[in-house]
Amino acid sequence: MKRYILRRLIHLVPLLFGMTFISFIIIHIAPGDPLTKLKMNPEVSPETIELMKKTFGLDKPVIVQYFYWLKNILTFNLGESFTYHVPVSSLIKQRLVNTISLSIFSIFLTWIISIPLGVYAGLRDKRWQEKLLSFIAYIGISLPSFFIAMLLVFFAAKTMVLPIGGTRSLFSENLSIFARFMDYMRHLLLPGLSLTLAGIGSLYRLTKNNFLESFNSPYVVTAYAKGLPEHKILFKHVLRNAINPLITILGYELSGILSGAALVEVITNWPGMGRLILEAVLSQDIYLVMASLLISGILLILGNLFADIMIAFADPRVRLR
DSSP states (O other): HHHHHHHHHHHHHHHHHHHHHHHHHEEEEEOOOHHHHHOEEEEETTTHHHHHHHHHHTSOHHHHHHHHHHHHHHHHHHBTTTTTOOOHHHHHHHHHHHHHHHHHHHHHHHHHHHHHHHHHHHHHHHHHHHHHHHHHHHHHHHHHHHHHHHHHHHHHHHOOOOOSSSSSSSTTSSHHHHHHHHHHHHHHHHHHHHHHHHHHHHHHHHHHHHHHHHHHHHHHHHHHHHTTOOHIIIIIHHHHHTTHHHHHHHHHHHHHHHHHTTHHHHHHHHHHHHHHHHHHHHHHHHHHHHHHHHHHHHHHHHHHHHHHHHHHHHHHHHHOO
């Protein structure tokens, strides 16, 4: 297991190298450049534009620019944002924390709700309880997360039950640490519920189908014939075999943290990476876009690695060699 993890971490280097190189080239192929808006401003002289090009290294070939950026990355320097004129690392630090908090919160809620409902529906297959839950799940699947976010924002604006936008209240600095944490969670609840309600339906259906497939397997009949207690059969044998595909999906959910919450963050005005990445792409803020892609690539590989390790622990038949 240790050797497998080490090998996967070593593979991280060429994968990130190839991903960032292709992304860097694509960004430069796109029409315009980071200084396009300044060029359209008549108050900015061509001499100033040329000076900024030399300052940021934009007058050099694309390959040279990429290796200049790569050299800075090795020294943990993510560069400076063209739009905000501040270091990229300080710009994404708090935004990344907010996005990760939102994603982990929604993933946790989705799983603790979907798994028990899927098991319950599997035990009540073809009864009215299962049909009702499946009908609600179909509705949830048909509604995209951004539409659910719009409905919740409208509801919160009408009822004032939950705060809209931001991560803290106006006078939260005067509160205790626990009170500030609870205030942060209140602001997190609206975007978190949007992602949770959008994800429950699909995970519920997958849990139910996997549970039924395992429940109808011959080894379950054998376990009942041996006289094993029903709770051991359901949770030690059936659910343990049914959960493997779900763990794989969990790995992809962890790897898609930055992209999965982008639209919801914009609609609910949650100050995460979503809006920041969107603005960076539109303004061709190269270093900010590249930093976001680098973080996404690391999360993708680590998420898949986490899923493989969890499957190995959940299923003894799996051996990572």
